[in-house]
Amino acid sequence: MEVFQLIISGVSQGCVYGLIALGFVLIYKATEMVNFAQGDIMMLGAYVGITFISIWDWPFWWALPATIGVMALVGVVLERLLLRPMIGEPHFAVLMLTIGLGFVLRAIAGAIWGNEPRALPTPYVGEVLELGSAVIGYENIAIIAGTAVLCLCMWLFFRFSRLGIAMQAASQNQLAAFYVGIPVKRMYSLVWALSAAIAGVAGILTAPVSLVDPLIGFVGIKAFAAAIVGGFGSMPGAIIGGLLIGLVEQFAGLYLPPGFSDMSAYVLLLVMLLVRPQGLFATMQKKKV
């Protein structure tokens, strides 16, 4: 039963990694930029949720869509203000920009909400579900269920909606997308909105489990590893990679000496890069030169 317990907490932690990794992948696929501030955007989402719920006393089910909306807006503003002027600049410059953006977001969050850890009260906090001898917190169930619902929505959106297919088209062949009249630049804004909104959901889901402080965005590094394990550029890969890293961490924490738990994500990443450098789900096609 201990194993079952570990699996549940590993999966729920992995879902958070997976959601952040999803943001990495979305932006990378559409714009070929890697947004290293993704974890910090998640942190911002958690704080926005805290503002609505514990400072303004909104009911949880209002605060959730409001947070998603605010974060989508943040994504659009970031794209328009910072990233769009960088179109055509070297990848390295964009990379530095997003790393810098992470610093700025951390500082801003510290200035507004303070550096002390805060808790996010939710309707389900503290309640547990007992399955045999295993005790599962509702927070963990919420993370898993929330991730599942979100993934389903994303799949439906990208598979069946006109806009979702257009976003795929714009990422698969930018020039052709321009020529058929798809407003590619607006699609980029939309991708940023989408990935910031996902990060916002991840923030709200993870906040009840771990306290929120301006530095929680550093899980973004593990999420980045997850995205690579899954094969950078594959959306299911991002989630699977996240789950894998979450599980490995939990089991390393139990069976290996202390300290290995935090390291295990990167060990997994290294092994992956050695054995299967293209990742689990290699959908990336070779780039045309």
Added chain:
Amino acid sequence: MTVLLDIKNIETYYGPVMAIRGVSMQVAEGQIVSLLGANGAGKTTVLKTISGAMDPQKGMVSYAGEAIQGKDPDWVARQGIAHVPEGREVFPFLNVDENLRMGAFSRHDGDIQADIEMVYDYFPVLKTLIKSQAVNLSGGQQQMLAIGRALMLRPRLMLLDEPSLGLSPKLVQEIAEIIRRLNTEQAVTVLLVEQNAKMALEVGDYGYVMEVGRIVMEDSCERLRDATDIQEFYLGMKDQGVRGRRRWKQRKTWR
């Protein structure tokens, strides 16, 4: 005959390299205009400048009386200019049906399904491949898909860049036939860029010849076919002579 597309003295650069050195040309509504020239003459750049993928430093592109140079390519497409780029730029991981629907992205009328049927009418082979990803199509099928997708825009003007590239002679004939039919049946004006001069001169009504960024010759396609220069350099009816004499500008008397 009204002029649909009027290009006046455009100059376009790739960085410091001047690719187009002052090109002026006109495309009359309802015509098929062929643009010929060797590799690197700047034909593709002219098309890119028209569709907004590149901005000219000087000059004017006016379409239906409106200046369109320097606009975003998606905006230009929505004005009714469909650009079929060189090398069949399809959406590789979307299926044929989705590719065609994307062609109609800017449209909001209810006739999209009917237009898809029309495309299948022109290219029956696509109908058998509706659910295949475009990346799995053969070169000729991808070219048909690219042309079909451009049709979904209901264009008034179609820019075709090397539709015959890499296709078998039989397929080239088929594509030529389709271009002619689109022109007469759908009233699409066509600007056709080709290296296959034989095909371009057969299909076209009027032709321009480009060399190193300039228009060096223009006439009706019929007369171009008979011109000795064209026969010599593009239709391969005579030995090509020494390299230095192949430049038009040394044989013409404008300087």
